Amino acid sequence: MDTPPPLLFALDLTGTFVFGLNGALTALRATHLDVVGVVTLGMMTALGGGVIRDILIGAIPPATFLYWPYFTLALAGALIAFVLNRPLARFEMSLTTLDAVGLSVFAVIGASKAVAAGLGAGPAVALGVITAVGGGTIRDLMVGQVPTVLRSELYAIPALVAAAITVAALGTDTYGLPAAMGAVTACFVIRMLGVRYQLNAPRPPGQSRGTPEPGM
């Protein structure tokens, strides 16, 4: 098995690092956990989406277990979060922003890897979304919260947009740094606009919006 193309690899490592940070910060906020719990949750958040994707496309053992940078960056992100928890706490939006970065890059990388594995356009988009939301979903389940993908302002939709742009670019042979960064940016902007203006996808007919869920 040869190494992935540099662009994908760089995006993947970026997502791994920021999800490691994010997962560990979530652990620090959610409950009183020791360093092992914090690091474990950081690594599950960072590596979970990619591991699920690799199993589903048949890339077994998953890349995480073949290339040391994944483990190392997830661990580094989690440890940095553990040590710098207090200074980082001043940045109120940090958790959400880091999550949006991870969501964006993992949607692009997940869709790319699925196309490279020979899947069709629809499944490749689905795998982009699964890669993007998988780690965060594991994180939420582990700390006893209803996963963000089920309850949050525009969470799956921006990942879907990024994955669809990626698959379209690959299909029309226009994929490269600009297309990838465009897809990442589109996802990030839609997600952050959703958070900023509390946009939500349409709710069921006749159901009021109600108060925000606890824990959001």
Place this chain on the structure above:
Amino acid sequence: MDTPPPLLFALDLTGTFVFGLNGALTALRATHLDVVGVVTLGMMTALGGGVIRDILIGAIPPATFLYWPYFTLALAGALIAFVLNRPLARFEMSLTTLDAVGLSVFAVIGASKAVAAGLGAGPAVALGVITAVGGGTIRDLMVGQVPTVLRSELYAIPALVAAAITVAALGTDTYGLPAAMGAVTACFVIRMLGVRYQLNAPRPPGQSRGTPEPGM
């Protein structure tokens, strides 16, 4: 990879559709979710059991990612549930009935696919049960409930009966539409009788039956 036999395929698609409906209706009842959350939970319920089974028997990528009808029917079921939530709410038993239909057909299809993949009788029965209860278990975990398989009136047992009938019929070369429908019917009837008469499997010695669990 060629397409599955028509009977299995039809059963599989039926289960996918009703579990899509069921998962989405559960999402609508359980929490205030937007359309993406409702559809996501519907698709996880509909596709989760089959994806777990395909990974375990080595059919990777899972059928869900190879044949578009799975995704489409799961999505259709979830969207119909989202739109028709209010009219459907009048049918009090609808959630349980849909779940029983999905349970029944997925137990038969799961066991058949496991036998076709070369597994022995015992493991094939186990995979039938896993296929049947897998999607519902994911659904329950996602909305923070103890999974039905652990706490409910005769949930795993009817799936076990249907899977065992299927494996026996395949082993004696008497499998076909009658055997498959017999297995589906047996599972459905046992499950619904359990719900109707609140039958339960034996409880631990010396432990009173107590009040019904919250959320059941």
Place this chain on the structure above:
Amino acid sequence: MDTPPPLLFALDLTGTFVFGLNGALTALRATHLDVVGVVTLGMMTALGGGVIRDILIGAIPPATFLYWPYFTLALAGALIAFVLNRPLARFEMSLTTLDAVGLSVFAVIGASKAVAAGLGAGPAVALGVITAVGGGTIRDLMVGQVPTVLRSELYAIPALVAAAITVAALGTDTYGLPAAMGAVTACFVIRMLGVRYQLNAPRPPGQSRGTPEPGM
């Protein structure tokens, strides 16, 4: 596929049996479940870690579905726990002790199997830990608790020590009954010392230890 070496097989079956006992006892303590719920949770606890490991190393179908002793022992452990719940309840530490035994043997077997599958030292250690904590993590999620691996006194660290000893012994060609039992013992002793003296890994800077978590 040939059978595993006797030592690994014996350790694996031991872990399967004690995790079956442990998972079922947890089910009996946590909620009012019937016999199917108790047995299901016992089997998930016993078989979950190994199934995850086998998927990750590409040993599909997982060993659980190929060798009947796994299912049988997990089932036997769970049924024994169901019947002997009351007498066993007198031994206050039984749940924790059984869990520590399962943790220890599964860390060793998981690391061994990963090395045998051709993985590097780091990933093999990680897979040892995943095998060890996987079943218990599924058990905790199923009954709605934050997994032990995230919140408990020295849970992942002893598994890491046992997996590291195993990988080191295999790498230096000194693996055998003494090395395996040494690794198992090291994990068990560290884990039980952690429980006895309520040792914890370091907590975040500036965060007090606080009261014990509910449910621990």
